[in-house]
Amino acid sequence: MSKLSTKPYILRALYQWALDSGYTPHIVAWVNDKTCVPRQYVRDNEIVLNIGAAAAHNLNIDNEWVNFAARFNGVSHDIWIPVGHVITLFARETGEGMGFEVEPLTDDDAPITEADEAAEPEDAAESKPAEDSGKSGGKKGLKIVK
Incomplete structure (x- = not known):
């Protein structure tokens, strides 16, 4: 049996904790050619994204991907981030959260x-x-x- 990563489970728990606490969850993700985000908002190969209910529509954090739709300057974008590329999930209001190591995708796993x-x-x-x-x-x- 292959070993499941704990990372997506922890991300889902932190997201729920932030919502239950009345905070706005954000993620910082490492961006490369396997990540589907608006490139004009990427700085130093990283992007900070609001994943709160008001900003991230149809948010899904599964065991392999974080995906949702979001608007940037009025333009809708589909966001696809490999779970391994999530660096941090934190509450905007307090900065509390957790950091993670980057686990780059292989070419076989890319969208x-x-x-x-x-x-x-x-x-x-x-x-x-x-x-x-x-x-x-x-x-x-x-x-x-x-």
Whole structure:
């Protein structure tokens, strides 16, 4: 049996603690080409994001990804961050929270981008499921490699 990471469980618990305490949860994430965030808000390969209910719509913290929709200057963006790229989850009001080590994704774990789909041969695209109904919770656009 493979060992499950405790990180996503701790992230979900810290998020719930912040909400229950009346605080606004934020995350700091390490950004690279595997992370889907608006690049103009990235500083030193990091981004700070409000993941409170008013800012992060349809927030999902599963065992592999943190994903949600958010508006930046009135423009909606789908945010996809590998759980391993979360550096910190903290309460904006107090700064309390927890830091984590970065666990970079391998190429096999990365989300499929529009450029990747355009570069694939047609038969490869047909053999790959559009959605995974297993480990990643059915996230559309994730590549599953077994």
